[in-house]
Amino acid sequence: MLTLTQIKEQPKEIIKRLSVRNKNFEDLINKAIEEDENRKSVQNELDTTLAKSNKIAKSIGLLFKEGKQEEANEAKQEAVKLKEEAKILNEKLNSTKEKLQKILSDIPNIPNKSVPAGKSEEDNKLIRTGGDTPNLSQKKAHWDLAEKFDIIDFELGNKITGAGFPVYKGKGAKLQRALISFFLEEADKEGYTEIMPPLMVNEASGFGTGQLPDKEGQMYEMKEDKLFMIPTAEVPLTNIYRDVILKSNDFPIKLTAYSSCFRREAGSYGKDVRGLNRLHQFDKVEIVQIQHPDKSYETLDNMVNYVETLIQKLELPYRIVRLCGGDLGFTSALTYDFEVYSAGQDKWLEVSSVSNFESFQANRLKLRFKEDGEKQTKLAHTLNGSALALPRILAALLENNYSEKGIKIPKVLQKFTNFDVID
RNA sequence: GGAGAGAUGGCAGAGUGGUCGAAUGCGGUAGUCUUGAAAACUAUUGUACUCACAAGGUACCGGGGGUUCGAAUCCCUCUCUCUCCGCCA
Incomplete structure (x- = not known):
């Protein structure tokens, strides 16, 4: 499998080199890059949601210790909301990752420069x-x-x-x-x-x-x-x-x-x-x-x-x-x-x-x-x-x-x- | 195949619901000391994503799922390991 770093660094060069395999991989390469961008933004969103949720969860512990029941319960409700958001985002992230994986596993290795073009x-x-x-x-x-x-x-x-x-x-x-x-x-x-x-x-x-x-x-x-x-x-x-x-x-x-x-x-x-x-x-x-x-x-x-x-x-x-x-x-x-x-x-x-x-x-x-x-x-x-x-x-x-x-x-x-x- | 126990960082091993990415020991790395080394002492020491290889954030305590505001810790399931029994080259 090629790494995304490889693909993103020089997509054009890779498409060109893959073409000696007698097949065009432009679509797949572009899709991989696109899907990765997608993955990144979803992950970012999920990460910030989780960060918030983690913060609240920690504060709840402290609030209970200090005997501030009411405030704790309020925080709980907020946390439930975040949790639902995170769940949806997580599902989205997983399906994006799967798609990306499938695309990547369909891309063959980049032929060395010395590989002659040819069919058979x-x-x-x-x-x-x-x-x-x-x-x-x-x-x-x-x-x-x-x-x-x-x-x-x-x-x-x-x-x-x-x-x-x-x-x-x-x-x-x-x-x-x-x-x-x-x-x-x-x-x-x-x-x-x-x-x-x-x-x-x-x-x-x-x-x-x-x-x-x-x-x-x-x-x-x-x-x-x-x-x-x-x-x-x-x-x-x-x-x-x-x-x-x-x-x-x-x-x-x-x-x-x-x-x-x-x-x-x-x-x-x-x-x-x-x-x-x-x-x-x-x-x-x-x-x-x-x-x-x-x-x-x-x-x-x-x-x-x-x-x-x-x-x-x-x-x-x-x-x-x-x-x-x-x-x-x-x-x-x-x-x-x-x-x-x-x-x-x-x-x-x-x-x-x-x-x-x-x-x-x-x-x-x-x-x-x-x-x-x-x-x-x-x-x-x-x-x-x-x-x-x-x-x-x-x-x-x-x-x-x-x-x-x-x-x-x-x-x-x-x-x-x-x-x-x-x- | 039957019964039981277990799986935590490079290794050993603690942790049974919040302050745990995780005590402690060993190992590794850097430094102090030393002519040099050892010992001792000090510091540091997982992987990946995001990102400027910064700070910060996120995930990972065998795999997957669940309960909960919060899980290494509770529940389900799978895999593997160990002990005893059975079978067997």
Whole structure:
């Protein structure tokens, strides 16, 4: 959520910057400002009414003590009147606040200046590429390979749960575990503190990172307990710092977590989502940083570089793109997507998304900090990225490393798998 | 799931209808003393809105609602924590 201070300081600039999202937010911004003015005047009125009422209430106590019954009773009548006024004003204030809140929660984050305008992924800006595309004697899609080597069973998942819940078996399961260990160990070396978070979160946490109320349908919900299955470890990880006031020397805060992720992704069926390409349950190692506003973009670059090294170590061909306005997530100010080339499908698969949310999440989370010696609190910046999501990495590993001899395991993973080929 | 107790400022903990934004202790910060430090002493120390980051005002004692001129204090409700019992990896 944007803060009203941000909006009021430079509304025109914000409207202009939001327009790269391919939508016009002028009305909403103006409404927000208007509604806030409204809120202020109502609050002022209420405050003065309450002040009067408080004063009288205090005097009544004194009057009774002094035995001035009559005067006290007179004051009482006055107080009743004020109370009624205050009640009406209070209702008015609440509805105004609600309206304002609704408007604010409909305004997405301001894209960073470097975000290109554009409608869809075709307008994303290519930053760099790396790795070599493999020369394969024969191309096979990973779902065929999975069956051939009996390492992932999609049918079995259908039986036990439903579509999008694959069952990993034997070397397939071990490879998953190896990837998780590899990613966590790398993150640890990079200075991230490992966390094992809950896989379900409450409503307040969902709101804090922006999944609620906007993307409600994305999460699996336990209606009876008002809990949600996490769509990413970003949610519990970032919410560790909800309602927290940090000191400026607490920065940077670096957290990592492996978790299963659960996404309903309603309505996305068909050809592009075969095999591991899109799942309801998948595994991911996430990295989160909380940083001083002055340093968050430097940190974003570091995170991008870090994710790049992971893909390089896995010897996968990749490209990094900067998302255009139309493709940029609601809460993000700047996002880099990583895609790996998966030879069997002849497709680029998105495997990581690294974003700076600036103070957008922090405002929802009430995640603040104090500059050394200063009294005033400021909003911190939050960032996160996948490092990395497993299924599409696995798909690319299977497809790119396949030959008649079987599927070759990248060197960095072998100490975790204890085998070097799937055959 | 059953029975009971409780939720107060960074922590501990007092406060059961007015003078309570809240005693006291610890912690934090600044200062005095000291060559320096410790100790001791003094002062200061919640968040947010309004507003000039002033003064003043307002809200917040787990969340929401109610009673009252007035609530941390009484009532209702929700959430959470603890103790005992039951169940259980």
